[in-house]
Amino acid sequence: MLLKRLSEALGPSGFEDEVRDIVRTELAGHVDGVETDVLGNVIAVKNGASEGPRVMLDAHMDEVGLMVVDIADGSTDGGLLKFRALGGIDPRVLVSKPVFIGKDRIPGVIGAKPIHLQSAEERSKPIPMDKLYIDIGAKDAEDARRVVKPGDVAMFATRFAEIGNGIIKGKSFDDRLGCALLVETLQSSSTPFPLYGAFTVQEEIGLRGARTAAHRIQPDIAIALEGTVCSDVPDVPSHGQATVMGKGPALTVQDAQTIADRRFLEFMLETAKKYDIPVQLRRVKGGSNDFGAIHRTRAGVIGGGISVPVRYIHAPSQLAALSDYEHAKRLVSAILQEIAQGGFWS
Amino acid sequence: MDKHRDTLARLLTAHGGPGDESSVRRLIQEAFAPYIDDMTVDTLGNLIAFKRGEGDGRRPRVLLSAHMDEIALMVAKIEEGGFLRIEQTGGFDPRTLVGAEVLVHTATGSLIGIVGAKPPHLTPPEERKKAAPLADLFVDLGRSEDDVRQRVRIGDRITLSREVYQLRNDRFACKSLDNRTSVAIILETLEWLSKYRHTADIYAVASVQEEVGLRGAYTVVHGVEPDIAIAIDVTFGSFPGIAADEGFRLDGGPAISYGPNLHRKVFQGLVDTAEAHGIPYQIELSQSPVGADAAAFQIVSGGFASALVGIPIRYMHTSVETGSYRDIEKCARLLAHYILQLDMNKVEDLSCY
Numbered sequence: 109m110l111l112k113r114l115s116e117a118l119g120p121s122g123f124e125d126e127v128r129d130i131v132r133t134e135l136a137g138h139v140d141g142v143e144t145d146v147l148g149n150v151i152a153v154k155n156g157a158s159e160g161p162r163v164m165l166d167a168h169m170d171e172v173g174l175m176v177v178d179i180a181d182g183s184t185d186g187g188l189l190k191f192r193a194l195g196g197i198d199p200r201v202l203v204s205k206p207v208f209i210g211k212d213r214i215p216g217v218i219g220a221k222p223i224h225l226q227s228a229e230e231r232s233k234p235i236p237m238d239k240l241y242i243d244i245g246a247k248d249a250e251d252a253r254r255v256v257k258p259g260d261v262a263m264f265a266t267r268f269a270e271i272g273n274g275i276i277k278g279k280s281f282d283d284r285l286g287c288a289l290l291v292e293t294l295q296s297s298s299t300p301f302p303l304y305g306a307f308t309v310q311e312e313i314g315l316r317g318a319r320t321a322a323h324r325i326q327p328d329i330a331i332a333l334e335g336t337v338c339s340d341v342p343d344v345p346s347h348g349q350a351t352v353m354g355k356g357p358a359l360t361v362q363d364a365q366t367i368a369d370r371r372f373l374e375f376m377l378e379t380a381k382k383y384d385i386p387v388q389l390r391r392v393k394g395g396s397n398d399f400g401a402i403h404r405t406r407a408g409v410i411g412g413g414i415s416v417p418v419r420y421i422h423a424p425s426q427l428a429a430l431s432d433y434e435h436a437k438r439l440v441s442a443i444l445q446e447i448a449q450g451g452f453w454s
Numbered sequence: 455m456d457k458h459r460d461t462l463a464r465l466l467t468a469h470g471g472p473g474d475e476s477s478v479r480r481l482i483q484e485a486f487a488p489y490i491d492d493m494t495v496d497t498l499g500n501l502i503a504f505k506r507g508e509g510d511g512r513r514p515r516v517l518l519s520a521h522m523d524e525i526a527l528m529v530a531k532i533e534e535g536g537f538l539r540i541e542q543t544g545g546f547d548p549r550t551l552v553g554a555e556v557l558v559h560t561a562t563g564s565l566i567g568i569v570g571a572k573p574p575h576l577t578p579p580e581e582r583k584k585a586a587p588l589a590d591l592f593v594d595l596g597r598s599e600d601d602v603r604q605r606v607r608i609g610d611r612i613t614l615s616r617e618v619y620q621l622r623n624d625r626f627a628c629k630s631l632d633n634r635t636s637v638a639i640i641l642e643t644l645e646w647l648s649k650y651r652h653t654a655d656i657y658a659v660a661s662v663q664e665e666v667g668l669r670g671a672y673t674v675v676h677g678v679e680p681d682i683a684i685a686i687d688v689t690f691g692s693f694p695g696i697a698a699d700e701g702f703r704l705d706g707g708p709a710i711s712y713g714p715n716l717h718r719k720v721f722q723g724l725v726d727t728a729e730a731h732g733i734p735y736q737i738e739l740s741q742s743p744v745g746a747d748a749a750a751f752q753i754v755s756g757g758f759a760s761a762l763v764g765i766p767i768r769y770m771h772t773s774v775e776t777g778s779y780r781d782i783e784k785c786a787r788l789l790a791h792y793i794l795q796l797d798m799n800k801v802e803d804l805s806c807y
Binding site: 180182184185188198200201203204205206215216217218219220221222223224225226231232233234235239241243244245246247251252255265266269271272273275277337339340341342343344348392394395419420423424425427 | 533534535537539545546547549550551552553554555565566568570571572573574575576582583584585586590592594595596597598601616619620621622623624625626627690692693694695696697700701704705745768769770771772773774776778
């Protein structure tokens with residue numbers, strides 16, 4: 109299953125190799141060309157020489173992860189690995205989670221001093237990242253160095269699964285859901301205009317890959333496909349929920365990097381209505397996606413963001429509704445169809 | 455001995471909170487069966503497996519006990535939207551639960567869930583400096599409220615969901631190393647004893663409800679009336695921030711406990727055995743009753759000679775408790791050799807001060 113393979117692939121920002129390989133394999137035979145640029149973005153094109161607006165669909169390949177920065181060499185910590193976050197990770201979700209380091213999937217666990225030995229003062233606070241280590245079972249630093257070196261990257265060891273009522277569970281749905289949407293769209297679509305698929309790098313550390321990809325593609329219209337924050341959980345007032353799981357893909361109105369182009373947002377909303385696809389507006393100002401970088405390239409680009417709501421985003425085990433994923437796919441396809449029929453651009 | 459490693463892996467990934475140990479007990483019954491003469495289960499659910507010693511007349515009676523329960527949670531309330539509020543049955547650090555995968559054990563099967571907390575972007579900076587209490591956490595089953603209400607009942611048990619991760623140097627990580635590793639120690643001890651002749655009668659016990667207050671230990675020792683009651687339970691592995699006398703080296707051999715709660719002559723017998731057989735060991739000092747079944751053993755009925763041994767594990771009471779199988783083997787060798795040298799003279803000497 110494509111979603112499973114993408115979710116379980118290793119790809120912290122700057123180390124997206126496994127995702128890149130999956131994407132290229134999936135696209136072979138379905139597109140007219142696939143290139144990689146100097147940053148590592150994968151850019152696929154269909155019907156590149158044709159007339160009409162150049163449409164860019166974007167999904168980022170990277171995930172938030174960890175980087176090993178030091179191998180401890182003391183009497184009580186010898187062989188334990190110090191790490192830092194690669195991208196935005198809430199330190200509170202790290203304790204007691206298994207991770208895999210590198211492409212060899214060296215297993216390790218993140219542990220801390222047990223509750224029994226913590227003072228009341230210590231217990232009342234979250235455990236900061238500098239008190240955490242990855243433990244690979246090494247007996248000392250020399251032993252650890254045989255398999256790990258500073259700079260190696262790690263990801264959560266979370267298995268993908270379908271649970272509950274049509275819900276998928278896994279890691280890195282931000283933005284492997286977008287990658288899957290983009291792969292499936294490129295595999296199935298046939299447009300009379302040039303269609304570009306950009307699988308970008310380094311979104312999680314500042315929308316970096318999307319800038320150069322958009323510059324290269326020079327799109328007239330661009331849409332970022334994302335997994336976005338969903339907090340429809342207890343104790344969160346409606347206005348803070350951002351999105352609701354199962355209510356359809358979320359469209360960005362305003363986030364930390366983008367104010368949606370009103371004309372394109374209306375076009376997407378009307379298209380959703382016409383094709384009877386449920387959508388919701390993303391009701392939070394924080395966060396961002398690649399469109400924040402894309403719309404500022406060259407002389408500016410029109411477009412927007414379509415996101416699948418993801419509960420516990422950036423945490424080891426995330427949840428998303430398959431129905432939201434399918435509706436996002438239908439919406440992207442409907443938008444391409446409308447543009448093909450002269451909608452929005454002409 | 456790989457078969458016992460496989461058994462341990464099955465025990466670690468089995469689910470059994472305090473008072474709900476039956477599925478773990480079944481696995482232990484199967485594993486113990488080839489080595490023992492008789493097996494009973496007492497009223498509270500303690501498993502008592504008997505291996506007869508050689509010879510007629512009064513033989514030393516040795517109880518080896520490992521608690522089989524694990525720390526667990528319980529469904530306390532079903533919230534709007536189908537989210538579950540939870541309560542402790544054992545001592546979780548709530549901070550280690552955020553983002554964890556759990557299994558909710560319902561009457562019609564076990565459901566995967568994720569422990570959620572208020573998301574960081576909605577948590578004010580001041581509040582982010584405080585650990586979320588258990589009451590603020592919830593379990594998300596990815597199901598509609600109607601579906602949840604049909605399946606889940608208040609009081610349903612929740613345990614951690616975790617597979618076993620094989621680490622370097624024969625170390626491994628999973629939930630429930632506290633205290634299923636000690637069940638594996640008993641199993642390896644029985645394996646050793648099956649190859650030798652011993653005069654002591656062995657009562658191999660898997661006790662219940664240790665995590666909520668050593669409750670199984672009280673009744674099981676009353677029923678067995680052993681001469682020596684040895685609790686086998688995990689201790690803390692060394693880790694930055696843990697005091698030198700409270701953390702023990704992984705792969706450094708079993709920790710043998712010393713202090714007022716433990717019988718000095720049994721302690722010395724264990725240390726002498728380790729020395730005589732070249733088994734690495736560590737000494738754990740206690741100044742008050744230990745947090746293990748041995749605290750009960752000493753004071754039930756007319757009192758029993760108690761001891762405590764066990765392997766160090768890191769990250770106790772989390773889903774990634776980490777230990778070394780080599781320590782399990784060393785601990786089993788120690789117990790087997792200690793039992794082999796026991797005779798009635800040594801037993802009678804326990805009351806001579």
